[in-house]
Amino acid sequence: MIYEVPDVGSGEQAALERIERQRRALRFRTAEPRRWLGTVRRVLAARAVQGSNSIEGIHVSVEDAIAIAEGEESSDPHSVNAKAVAGYQRAMTYVVNLADDPHFGFSADLLRSLHFMMTDYELDAWPGRWRPGPIWVRDEASGEEVYAAPEAPEIPALVEELITSLREKTDTPPLVRAAMAHLNLVMIHPFRDGNGRMSRCLQTLVLARERILSPELASIEEYLGRNTSRYYAVLSEVGQGSWRPRGDARPWVRFCLQAHYVQGMSVIRRLDESAAIWTQVDALRAAAGLGERTTAALFDAAIGLEVRNGSYRAQLRGWDEEVSQQTATTDLRAMVTAGLLTQRGKNRGAYYGAAESLRAVRRDVLRGRTQIDASRLFEPLDESAGSA
Secondary structure, eight states: OOOOOOOOOOOHHHHHHHHHHHHHHHHHSSSSSOOOHHHHHHHHHHHOOOOOOHHHTTTOHHHHHHHHHHTOOSSTTSSSSHHHHHHHHHHHHHHHHHTTTTOOOOOOOHHHOOOOOOHHHHHOOOOSOOOOOOOEEEHHHHEEEEEEEOGGGGGGHHHHHHHHHHOOOOOSEEEEEHHHHHHHHHHOOOOOSSSSHHHHHHHHHHHHHHTOOOOOHHHHHHHHHTHHHHHHHHHHHHHHHHHTTOOOOHHHHHHHHHHHHHHHHHHHHHHHHHHHHHHHHHHHHHHTTTOOHHHHHHHHHHHOOOBBBHHHHHHHHHOOOOOOOHHHHHHHHHHHHHEEEESOOOOOEEEEEEEEHHHHHHHHHHHTOOOOOOTOOOOOGGGGGTOO
């Protein structure tokens, strides 16, 4: 027996409707191709990878996560953290490719393959294999044992039950199905290492298969990375210290719905802010007499990213514009001369950040940003007021 889907009550239905309205708003904002949209997607995907790995104590910068995703070298490509993020990125790339695969099917072998992609850098994790013995989850701060997973011989049958539930045709809302897939896999804890990353990856895969927007727009991994203590707290509340599949999963489902809502509002806000930043940055670029393609690097710097020769060229390739390393160097130097970028480091180690004029653009756009309020998420919608 695995955890069962709780009844979806009026509160959950209200939350689902609010999230559906967000999805419509996101579709509208991403319907037309915009040059700045590519960068926003890159950053969202990188922050999802960064957030999911940070929960496991694996930390890399957004720039390194983007570099790894684009096949570029990170700042420390041989570190364990970089290898872990690269493995997670491979698995997530596969998830994206499976989103519209007509021959797709959930299976235990698929889970084992994703696990191998994530952890093949660490043989002690038994990449792609079920754990051979018992496993406990401990609170790193206190050293206290907080969860005991089911015994190893139970794993194949429990995973098969999970796979069967994912294959079934059901009226359960996709967001709830994805949350339950995450919960069951993380509670079964079938691997020696990487169970949290695998569970979050599976949740994203379920959403991708359900066409819940593109993974970088629908994933809640960034939110989970920013709210790690709450993530563990609700899992502890549901799990009660050991494998108890008769427990009430409603607190977990509600936590995931809140994560979707807050992350969705955050993405909408970023899209609107990015459009405004791009417009102002492009005006500064034109006033400085720089070519249109340089807006890409200036925008990246304005939103707080480090710009490197390789990342600049990779972004232009995304727009079907190929430039040589020397041309990119010339462009970047021109942006420095124009007082829009500042350079740090030299030669191949050079990277660029926003000069004060670009930082001022971001400050201006972000001025007045308020905290996202999810306090009424599970309250009935007031249609006359157009509840959000």
